[in-house]
Amino acid sequence: MKVDFSKLDRAFKPKTVAVVGASKKNNFHWLRNLSEFQGKVYSVQVNPESIEGIKALGIENVTSLLDIPVPLDLVIVTTPRTLAPRILDDCILKEVGAVHFFSSGFGETGQEEGKALERALVEKAERANCHIVGINCRGIFTPQIGLKQIAEQYSGLSGPVGLISQSGGQAMTFSRQAFLQGLTINKSISFGNGIVIQASDFLEYFGQDPEIKVIGLYLEGVKDGRRFFEALKKVSAQKPVVILKGGRTHDGGRAIASHTGSLAIPIAIWNAAVRQSGAVSVPGLEEMIDTLKALLFLPPVEGDRIGVAGGAGGESIAITDILAETGLKVPELTQKSYDELDTFFSLVGGSYRNPIDTDIGPNRRHLERVMMILSDDPNIDLLLLMTRAGKFLYSRDLLEKDIEIAGRIRQKSTKPLIAVLPFVTPEEMQETIEIIPRYQRNGIPVFPTMSRAALALKNTLDYHRFKRVKAVP
Amino acid sequence: MKVDFSKLDRAFKPKTVAVVGASKKNNFHWLRNLSEFQGKVYSVQVNPESIEGIKALGIENVTSLLDIPVPLDLVIVTTPRTLAPRILDDCILKEVGAVHFFSSGFGETGQEEGKALERALVEKAERANCHIVGINCRGIFTPQIGLKQIAEQYSGLSGPVGLISQSGGQAMTFSRQAFLQGLTINKSISFGNGIVIQASDFLEYFGQDPEIKVIGLYLEGVKDGRRFFEALKKVSAQKPVVILKGGRTHDGGRAIASHTGSLAIPIAIWNAAVRQSGAVSVPGLEEMIDTLKALLFLPPVEGDRIGVAGGAGGESIAITDILAETGLKVPELTQKSYDELDTFFSLVGGSYRNPIDTDIGPNRRHLERVMMILSDDPNIDLLLLMTRAGKFLYSRDLLEKDIEIAGRIRQKSTKPLIAVLPFVTPEEMQETIEIIPRYQRNGIPVFPTMSRAALALKNTLDYHRFKRVKAVP
Numbered sequence: 001m002k003v004d005f006s007k008l009d010r011a012f013k014p015k016t017v018a019v020v021g022a023s024k025k026n027n028f029h030w031l032r033n034l035s036e037f038q039g040k041v042y043s044v045q046v047n048p049e050s051i052e053g054i055k056a057l058g059i060e061n062v063t064s065l066l067d068i069p070v071p072l073d074l075v076i077v078t079t080p081r082t083l084a085p086r087i088l089d090d091c092i093l094k095e096v097g098a099v100h101f102f103s104s105g106f107g108e109t110g111q112e113e114g115k116a117l118e119r120a121l122v123e124k125a126e127r128a129n130c131h132i133v134g135i136n137c138r139g140i141f142t143p144q145i146g147l148k149q150i151a152e153q154y155s156g157l158s159g160p161v162g163l164i165s166q167s168g169g170q171a172m173t174f175s176r177q178a179f180l181q182g183l184t185i186n187k188s189i190s191f192g193n194g195i196v197i198q199a200s201d202f203l204e205y206f207g208q209d210p211e212i213k214v215i216g217l218y219l220e221g222v223k224d225g226r227r228f229f230e231a232l233k234k235v236s237a238q239k240p241v242v243i244l245k246g247g248r249t250h251d252g253g254r255a256i257a258s259h260t261g262s263l264a265i266p267i268a269i270w271n272a273a274v275r276q277s278g279a280v281s282v283p284g285l286e287e288m289i290d291t292l293k294a295l296l297f298l299p300p301v302e303g304d305r306i307g308v309a310g311g312a313g314g315e316s317i318a319i320t321d322i323l324a325e326t327g328l329k330v331p332e333l334t335q336k337s338y339d340e341l342d343t344f345f346s347l348v349g350g351s352y353r354n355p356i357d358t359d360i361g362p363n364r365r366h367l368e369r370v371m372m373i374l375s376d377d378p379n380i381d382l383l384l385l386m387t388r389a390g391k392f393l394y395s396r397d398l399l400e401k402d403i404e405i406a407g408r409i410r411q412k413s414t415k416p417l418i419a420v421l422p423f424v425t426p427e428e429m430q431e432t433i434e435i436i437p438r439y440q441r442n443g444i445p446v447f448p449t450m451s452r453a454a455l456a457l458k459n460t461l462d463y464h465r466f467k468r469v470k471a472v473p
Numbered sequence: 474m475k476v477d478f479s480k481l482d483r484a485f486k487p488k489t490v491a492v493v494g495a496s497k498k499n500n501f502h503w504l505r506n507l508s509e510f511q512g513k514v515y516s517v518q519v520n521p522e523s524i525e526g527i528k529a530l531g532i533e534n535v536t537s538l539l540d541i542p543v544p545l546d547l548v549i550v551t552t553p554r555t556l557a558p559r560i561l562d563d564c565i566l567k568e569v570g571a572v573h574f575f576s577s578g579f580g581e582t583g584q585e586e587g588k589a590l591e592r593a594l595v596e597k598a599e600r601a602n603c604h605i606v607g608i609n610c611r612g613i614f615t616p617q618i619g620l621k622q623i624a625e626q627y628s629g630l631s632g633p634v635g636l637i638s639q640s641g642g643q644a645m646t647f648s649r650q651a652f653l654q655g656l657t658i659n660k661s662i663s664f665g666n667g668i669v670i671q672a673s674d675f676l677e678y679f680g681q682d683p684e685i686k687v688i689g690l691y692l693e694g695v696k697d698g699r700r701f702f703e704a705l706k707k708v709s710a711q712k713p714v715v716i717l718k719g720g721r722t723h724d725g726g727r728a729i730a731s732h733t734g735s736l737a738i739p740i741a742i743w744n745a746a747v748r749q750s751g752a753v754s755v756p757g758l759e760e761m762i763d764t765l766k767a768l769l770f771l772p773p774v775e776g777d778r779i780g781v782a783g784g785a786g787g788e789s790i791a792i793t794d795i796l797a798e799t800g801l802k803v804p805e806l807t808q809k810s811y812d813e814l815d816t817f818f819s820l821v822g823g824s825y826r827n828p829i830d831t832d833i834g835p836n837r838r839h840l841e842r843v844m845m846i847l848s849d850d851p852n853i854d855l856l857l858l859m860t861r862a863g864k865f866l867y868s869r870d871l872l873e874k875d876i877e878i879a880g881r882i883r884q885k886s887t888k889p890l891i892a893v894l895p896f897v898t899p900e901e902m903q904e905t906i907e908i909i910p911r912y913q914r915n916g917i918p919v920f921p922t923m924s925r926a927a928l929a930l931k932n933t934l935d936y937h938r939f940k941r942v943k944a945v946p
Contacts, residue, residue: 150865150866152864152865165787166787167786167787167788167790168786168787169785169786169787169788170786170787170788170791172865172866173788173897176865176897176898177897180897180898218787220787220790246787246790246791246794247790247793247794248794248797248798249793249794249797249798250797251793251794251796251797251802251803251804252790252793252794252797252803254793254805254826255789255790255793255803255824255826255827255828256790283794283798284791284795284924285791312642313640313641313642313643314638314639314640314641314642314643314691314693314719315640315642315643315646316728317640317693317719317720317725317728317729318643318719318757318758320720320722320724320725320727320728321719321720321721321722321724321725321756322757323724324721324722324723324724324725325721325722325756329724330724330725330728331724332727351728353727353728354728355728391625392623392625392645392649393623393645424646424649424650424653425649425653426899426900426902426903426906427899429899429902430899433899451757
């Protein structure tokens with residue numbers, strides 16, 4: 001089926017939404033999800049007992065979609081599966097932008113009844129060119145207008161990230177975790193079984209959306225491999241795409257069959273195809289978030305020689321091992337840099353070969369100077385500041401100074417800068433969450449652990465290297 | 474030098490401690506560290522300006538160690554390096570249990586002056602059989618008696634973990650992180666350059682200590698490889714030892730030289746020797762904590778077939794992939810189990826092949842029954858409960874039910890059980906910290922992420938398999 005982007009525009013930024021099947025039994029879940037929605041919400045429900053509760057929420061209820069007097073940009077269906085075909089008929093008559101089926105129990109169950117219902121939906125939708133989101137999914141999250149997958153998501157703000165996920169759980173976990181890491185969603189879609197509108201369609205749609213700068217993809221399988229990888233190649237040339245594949249292992253492949261009914265693909269073939277497309281493969285949500293962050297905030301970096309300031313003793317060594325084991329380098333500096341360090345750096349209790357230990361003690365006050373030496377050193381491509389939250393051997397005052405210094409270095413230096421800001425306690429985690437956006441506003445991505453920083457950086461370097469090689473005629 | 478364990482007994486559980494060099498300049502740091510120490514503290518300081526502050530802390534000051542009228546179990550030296558040999562002379566005269574040099578700036582600087590001072594200390598100590606802890610280190614942490622490496626550490630309680638660390642930073646980070654994971658230190662030592670008492674000595678000492686059930690080791694190098702690996706083999710046969718080696722990479726090896734003056738060892742050789750000794754190698758502090766936890770709370774497990782309850786949709790698949798990629802198995806159950814599940818499990822929206830999705834929805838109330846089916850299934854060796862903190866699609870009530878159910882399963886089942894309890898927000902982290910000990914009291918180790926659980930489990934299985942193979946005559 002040919003996808004009509006103007007219909008997706010209506011679905012992702014609707015002015016009118018109808019929820020079919022909100023009931024007392026499901027605590028009017030999907031109506032509550034829309035409590036901050038900036039457009040008009042209708043409810044479709046025939047059960048008098050539930051209608052009462054819907055009215056108590058201040059929402060207008062009708063007994064048929066066709067009774068709604070305005071065009072509908074998005075219909076959200078939360079009824080049991082058996083009612084789905086009839087509701088789809090009404091959506092087709094109503095010429096809705098898209099219809100999102102939260103309802104599940106179709107092909108993914110493996111049962112005949114579910115499979116037959118799914119086939120009926122596909123046939124109806126394709127004949128009428130009706131855009132189905134789903135089935136068996138959480139649908140659309142456009143935070144800017146308060147269109148949510150669940151009430152606890154944020155609204156009233158917007159960011160540069162597009163997320164396309166087969167799983168609703170992964171979509172919601174991503175939006176929560178990414179937000180705490182200073183990454184805000186622009187548009188997110190959970191599309192479940194993807195029986196009509198598929199991953200390739202959403203990918204191409206996000207590819208041409210100027211508000212979306214980076215795209216995350218969680219997939220368990222694709223219906224049409226050739227088309228998907230063509231779309232992936234096209235979109236990856238426009239903006240970074242980071243892919244997490246669920247069901248990479250034999251046991252995982254078995255597990256996806258009963259989740260979204262996807263077929264397992266040998267992971268080596270999948271990874272090769274992803275690499276050829278210029279997208280980035282990751283093995284988990286955390287690495288997806290971190291990689292999107294690095295791709296978003298860093299310029300097109302390719303050099304892998306890291307100059308590290310901060311950290312102390314054993315931590316400096318852990319930093320170095322982790323970076324080196326991830327395939328990055330922590331090289332020695334030029335003699336010129338060491339000569340300059342010799343003029344002021346206290347050797348007692350401080351490493352200074354790279355990493356340069358400016359964590360605490362007498363060298364702490366030289367942090368900015370040390371970072372400029374790293375910045376000026378021709379052996380170094382990228383600067384890394386090891387800072388931290390909390391009061392354990394540190395203080396808010398030192399943390400604030402780190403932010404100021406990093407901001408100045410980012411201005412003065414031509415080399416990219418990243419920061420690592422680990423936390424141990426909940427209080428430190430809270431402090432970290434408040435600090436991260438302040439760094440990132442200055443173009444300095446912040447990572448919660450050295451391992452996460454290293455992987456994100458490696459993925460980012462690989463992405464830009466691949467892009468340059470491909471760009472050579 | 475032959476180590477005298479009775480001297481180490483005095484040092485790790487001292488009744489009397491003297492701090493040499495506490496001063497206004499270092500904010501009487503080491504005296505403050507001892508504010509909860511249950512024995513008697515003396516200060517040795519000649520500077521009248523600092524003596525005033527010491528007296529204000531309520532601590533008795535003398536101007537020479539030799540003026541202290543009682544035997545000293547432990548002396549902590551915090552003076553500049555040049556004073557170290559003279560203080561050591563006094564310690565020898567005083568026949569102290571051990572002397573801990575926090576002072577740094579010796580061999581690790583690479584400078585002649587530092588090296589010469591270090592040689593002088595070694596010669597004096599060996600001649601007199603004086604037990605030096607350090608130099609360039611944080612010394613001893615025995616929480617039970619309030620003997621600390623830093624004031625922020627806990628006191629008045631004791632656990633089963635022994636930690637031996639060349640780095641003070643790593644020792645302090647370990648004690649903080651492990652504590653939040655429900656692992657309490659029994660004795661911890663940071664020994665820095667280890668010029669007299671070395672890793673092998675502390676290892677043998679902890680090996681024969683009945684209070685210590687598991688040992689963590691952070692090392693950058695060892696002075697006498699043969700002796701160390703003999704000690705490691707001997708102690709690993711008595712209790713689990715988990716080793717983190719700093720300086721595993723070329724760049725990391727360069728970094729350790731300027732930290733503790735250790736020589737780099739090719740990591741392949743190191744790992745082979747560790748494996749032959751029956752100890753467990755890990756690449757980071759987190760994995761060390763998790764592995765010690767699994768070794769501590771689980772019986773000697775060898776079977777790698779995991780039955781998973783909880784989790785939903787995409788999360789179930791992530792769980793399966795992570796376990797399988799770590800080398801564990803998430804197998805199909807026997808037909809008998811599926812037949813039993815068929816009698817009550819709702820197929821709509823729930824996977825039930827393994828993992829079995831009991832996260833939310835209609836199957837949630839069957840969690841205990843599902844876990845008993847997994848427990849009775851001959852295809853399964855070990856049970857895993859996926860639970861979570863926070864209010865996002867979950868509740869404290871559900872979390873409490875999970876704890877109760879897990880406790881009952883642990884009683885009824887002959888198979889080991891682990892739990893995974895992830896958090897996203899600081900509030901959820903706080904909730905997690907409160908919950909972890911409640912599971913672990915029941916012999917159920919809890920891990921914050923599936924990846925961490927999988928690695929800890931794999932290490933634990935490998936440890937017990939190696940032990941059994943070695944035990945075969």
